Amino acid sequence: MIEYSGQPHYLVAVDCIVFGFDGEHLKLLLVKRGLEPEINKWSLIGGFVGANESPDDAANRVLKKNTGLEGIYLEQLQIYGEPHRDPIERTLSVGYFALIDIHKYEAQLSDEYHAEWFLVNESPKLIFDHAQMVADARKKLRYKAALHPILFEMLPKKFTIPQLQMLFEEVNDTKIDTRNFSRKISSTGLLIKLEEKDKSGSKKGAFYFKLDKKKYKANFQAFLNLIPNLKL
Amino acid sequence: MIEYSGQPHYLVAVDCIVFGFDGEHLKLLLVKRGLEPEINKWSLIGGFVGANESPDDAANRVLKKNTGLEGIYLEQLQIYGEPHRDPIERTLSVGYFALIDIHKYEAQLSDEYHAEWFLVNESPKLIFDHAQMVADARKKLRYKAALHPILFEMLPKKFTIPQLQMLFEEVNDTKIDTRNFSRKISSTGLLIKLEEKDKSGSKKGAFYFKLDKKKYKANFQAFLNLIPNLKL
DNA sequence: TTATTAAATGTCATTTTGACAAATAATAAT
DNA sequence: ATTATTATTTGTCAAAATGACATTTAATAA
Structure with missing residues (x-):
């Protein structure tokens, strides 16, 4: 196969900022990271973009994998691409924010998967630039919600x-x-x-x-x- | 260096939808693509994201290179990442839209660089998914301009x-x-x-x-x- | 029967909006 | 010098939207 000569190649990932509402407070769905580095640290739901899928596809896939949920409201936030945001090797991540009806899936979440809900204001320290992603997502959620239902x-x-x-x-x-x-x-x-x-x-x-x-x-x-x- | 094992790596590019206003009509800045495939076809201003720069950096760099302009208003549009959007090898592109004071730079544009302005409604056929990018950018421009100056x-x-x-x-x-x-x-x-x-x-x-x-x-x-x- | 408590609803003055036409300032024509 | 021309600038008014504010209502508990 022909290639563009000499250009560097990178990993591309997706990360989902998943919001839910328990009737009182806004919540955030987090998982414990399953691979090194920062294994077992709290992280957004994410994963690498596979060879035969778009970032949108990947976001839906990792959401399904981590929560069992399909057809979730998902919107592209922005790309996070600082050269050293991932210490292992260069990885660009497409941020998505997702909105979930927390009750509908509460049971299956805590059983089959080990994602956990946190109050947005009391969420634990997150890996890499994920805290920035959450801040950006909250801002965009406010913005969007002011204009659209x-x-x-x-x-x-x-x-x-x-x-x-x-x-x-x-x-x-x-x-x-x-x-x-x-x-x-x-x-x-x-x-x-x-x-x-x-x-x-x-x-x-x-x-x-x-x-x-x-x-x-x-x-x-x-x-x-x-x-x-x-x-x- | 440690690597994430077995994950595919991709090229990452940026493409800029550059808008200008000549006093009468909205215009679009295009260049003739300089590499295969689709060489010499009309294209958005773009380029690959280098090893030591963020996509934002890359967008500013390619804009400077193709127009001589610095400090341009630039905003991330979205990522374009369909697996086969580039026929040579998988390339994800971050779309940006840029707003330029067309008069300020008209001279240097046409002389030093071979970028050309087109009426947005009379622009030529574009490579890859660039026409979609332009359509998305116009929509976002309308949206943004309705709310912000x-x-x-x-x-x-x-x-x-x-x-x-x-x-x-x-x-x-x-x-x-x-x-x-x-x-x-x-x-x-x-x-x-x-x-x-x-x-x-x-x-x-x-x-x-x-x-x-x-x-x-x-x-x-x-x-x-x-x-x-x-x-x- | 009364007390309690959250839910649902009403009023009014102010501001914003949309639809509409007349006045103005400078030059060109006579 | 007067008039005609033409794009710029500004004004009015009714309707709708907004923000600030308090009372009534429906159900249960006491």
């Missing part, structure tokens, strides 16, 4: 408005006025009110809502401006 | 409101109401009106403005909502 990806099919608001508050690390928030959310027309109530949080109970899938897909690219007094 | 990067230090509006109209492929546009622009507080007028376009002449650099940097991350009836 991606946070629903972290909620179960049925959810309440107070839950939704808590998620927004967690992501943006801010308090939002209840009245203005529900007005804005309902003005998007993305939610369908259900008969059932969630009684776990209060005596009165909060009505469940579900996403209007059609409108969700149609409006995914539209600008919603969901965060008041937004300053990034 | 990046389009000023394509204008000379002194510019008029009608020029600015034309640029916005070009990027968004739409007509904007003059009155609402200037109201919105002036409400950003980013512009400083100069004494001088540009008499080239009309009898009355249009006042020159310049950017308030401090406010520009301070507000770069803020949301400006510059495009009416925005639908992406």
Whole structure:
């Protein structure tokens, strides 16, 4: 086979910043690294890009391998390519952030796989430049969530408005006025009110809502401006 | 040196989608490819990532080499990594989009370098997946420019409101109401009106403005909502 | 029956937006 | 010198969106 002469070749990896929401706090899914160097240290879910797959394919593959999950919301963050970010040999890594409905998969996660959820603000020291990746991912999540309804990806099919608001508050690390928030959310027309109530949080109970899938897909690219007094 | 055993290694390149504005239309800077395959075909400005540089470094380097320009606005687009996107051997490419003040460098461009400007809508067939990169870059440019004042990067230090509006109209492929546009622009507080007028376009002449650099940097991350009836 | 507690909803003044047309400043023509 | 021309600049108003603020409601517990 012909080759481009004399050019250096590198390893290419993917790393996934996996976010979840437990109903109260934003969480981060981490694994213990399985190879040297830094074996058994906490790491993002990642792996090398194989010969017959794209980075996107690789990200989906390593997510499936480490969590059993398929069809996860996944978005390219950026490439991390400082020459010495990996001490062994040069490896460029494509960062992805992923959003997971934490409840849906909680059981199988802790059993079959040894990934663990951490509160984003209490996560352990990470290998290489993974802490930077997490910081970048949080920033991008805030940015994106202010304009597009991606946070629903972290909620179960049925959810309440107070839950939704808590998620927004967690992501943006801010308090939002209840009245203005529900007005804005309902003005998007993305939610369908259900008969059932969630009684776990209060005596009165909060009505469940579900996403209007059609409108969700149609409006995914539209600008919603969901965060008041937004300053990034 | 220790290596990760058995993992495939790839070439990593960068490709820059370079936009400019000639006062009327949005333009794209292309070069004739200098190596096989597809030698002498039109291509984005690109090159391989060297052993001691990051992709960001590489992008700046190839831009300097092909245009003589330094300090250009450059932003990572995404990675292009389909296994067979390069027919010779596997090469992943990091896409960047760049914004240039076309006038400032017009002379040196055409003389020293053989890069050429094309109207974005009349650009020639491009190699590999470069056409896709251009399409993605245009989309991201629209998106970004709707929220952040990046389009000023394509204008000379002194510019008029009608020029600015034309640029916005070009990027968004739409007509904007003059009155609402200037109201919105002036409400950003980013512009400083100069004494001088540009008499080239009309009898009355249009006042020159310049950017308030401090406010520009301070507000770069803020949301400006510059495009009416925005639908992406 | 009352107390408790979180959920849901309403009001109002201010700001922003979108749609629309008239006035202005400089030169060119008569 | 007056008028015509043409792009630039600016103004109005109704509608919608926003931010700040407190009360009512529904269910259970006391």
